[in-house]
Amino acid sequence: MDREDFVRDIYFDNAATSPMRPEVLQSMSAFFTEICGNPSSLHMPGQRAKRAVEEARYTLAASLWAEPQEIVFTGGGTESNNLAIHGAAQTLRSRGRHIITSSIEHNAVLSVCRALEEDGFEVTYLPVDGSGILDVPSLRDAVRPDTILVSIMLANNEVGTIQPINEVASITRERSILLHTDACQAVGKIPVHVHDLGVDLLSLAAHKFHGPKGQGALFVKKGTRIKPLFQGGHQERMLRPGTENVPGIVGMAAAIRLALEDLDSDSVRVRRLRDLLERGVQERVSGVSFNGHGEKRVPQISNMSFASVDGEALLLALDMRGISVSTGSACNAGSTEPSHVLRAMGLDPGIARGGLRFSLGRQNTDVEVNAVIEALAEIVPQLRTL
Numbered sequence: 031m032d033r034e035d036f037v038r039d040i041y042f043d044n045a046a047t048s049p050m051r052p053e054v055l056q057s058m059s060a061f062f063t064e065i066c067g068n069p070s071s072l073h074m075p076g077q078r079a080k081r082a083v084e085e086a087r088y089t090l091a092a093s094l095w096a097e098p099q100e101i102v103f104t105g106g107g108t109e110s111n112n113l114a115i116h117g118a119a120q121t122l123r124s125r126g127r128h129i130i131t132s133s134i135e136h137n138a139v140l141s142v143c144r145a146l147e148e149d150g151f152e153v154t155y156l157p158v159d160g161s162g163i164l165d166v167p168s169l170r171d172a173v174r175p176d177t178i179l180v181s182i183m184l185a186n187n188e189v190g191t192i193q194p195i196n197e198v199a200s201i202t203r204e205r206s207i208l209l210h211t212d213a214c215q216a217v218g219k220i221p222v223h224v225h226d227l228g229v230d231l232l233s234l235a236a237h238k239f240h241g242p243k244g245q246g247a248l249f250v251k252k253g254t255r256i257k258p259l260f261q262g263g264h265q266e267r268m269l270r271p272g273t274e275n276v277p278g279i280v281g282m283a284a285a286i287r288l289a290l291e292d293l294d295s296d297s298v299r300v301r302r303l304r305d306l307l308e309r310g311v312q313e314r315v316s317g318v319s320f321n322g323h324g325e326k327r328v329p330q331i332s333n334m335s336f337a338s339v340d341g342e343a344l345l346l347a348l349d350m351r352g353i354s355v356s357t358g359s360a361c362n363a364g365s366t367e368p369s370h371v372l373r374a375m376g377l378d379p380g381i382a383r384g385g386l387r388f389s390l391g392r393q394n395t396d397v398e399v400n401a402v403i404e405a406l407a408e409i410v411p412q413l414r415t416l
């Protein structure tokens with residue numbers, strides 16, 4: 031890619047994945063080459079790698095207000111969700127087979143729940159209101175004596191709404207039901223404190239906060255028993271056997287440290303850019319509606335629909351101009367179905383099919399936002415005439 035291409039590129043898909051920070055890459059680089067030992071080896075190179083993994087565990091745990099022994103390193107958000115939900119369900123199946131989740135979860139939760147339904151579990155999918163916030167009273171009504179697990183995401187990946195997890199926790203705690211939250215879109219964007227939230231299990235993925243792809247973690251509260259997904263060696267207290275991704279783990283710790291150092295300034299900056307985008311679009315483009323909650327959402331996400339415009343057609347037209355956005359989740363790209371999140375919020379299928387997600391990052395600028403507003407002001411009327 032030459033310089034001209036790079037300057038033209040406007041990346042507003044940071045919720046799908048975000049560019050790694052140079053400092054993160056630098057922190058990882060020695061672990062691909064000089065510090066090459068296997069953390070399970072007894073010799074010095076191995077022990078050096080092990081020390082780096084344990085320091086990273088300490089950093090990540092501190093960022094969540096957890097203990098180091100409560101962190102299990104995984105291969106990303108999907109794996110963390112699988113480990114949490116499968117692991118808890120298989121451990122507790124003799125106690126009960128009922129699980130509660132929401133209808134707006136990422137597929138990395140919904141698909142696990144569907145697989146468990148085929149394995150004899152029953153799953154209740156709770157509704158959300160028109161702004162994408164969980165209906166907490168419906169959770170209270172859904173709880174049964176055989177409910178073993180509740181899994182509700184902390185921040186939604188399509189519309190960014192932040193769910194009232196501590197209200198959920200007050201219900202689950204009362205009844206000794208395990209609570210898992212998928213916090214992939216929240217960690218590094220808003221303060222995440224596992225004890226304030228009251229969760230037993232929490233998933234995160236490094237590439238959502240400018241860390242490396244293919245690296246995640248699961249917080250497992252002390253005393254919570256879950257079964258591993260795979261069998262093998264003794265790594266990660268046997269919950270995630272296999273040689274650790276040492277560069278990935280080191281990079282994730284560097285990324286969370288930087289994200290927390292810059293959390294206040296970045297969230298003010300990104301929120302300001304998002305508001306600038308929404309205001310500009312509102313002023314320049316007719317027939318736009320904003321999906322999700324105006325306030326209770328993470329700063330980086332804006333989801334909008336344009337009346338009589340197909341979201342995918344708009345995405346492709348923006349892409350032709352070097353502007354990257356997405357329709358809902360990257361994992362559903364190519365699907366012709368309207369977003370399950372927007373449908374669950376009660377939007378009609380036409381509007382839900384038109385939903386476009388703009389997700390900003392710390393690297394985006396005012397100039398880019400203005401260029402996107404200009405592009406939308408030109409493209410949307412053109413698409414309407416087709």
Ligand SMILES: Cc1ncc(COP(=O)(O)O)c(C=O)c1O
Nearest residue numbers: 106107108136138187214215235
């Ligand atoms: C809310 C949420 N959960 C889970 C995932 C899956 O994470 P990963 O791609 O790291 O497996 C994502 C990423 O798209 C996400 O946004």
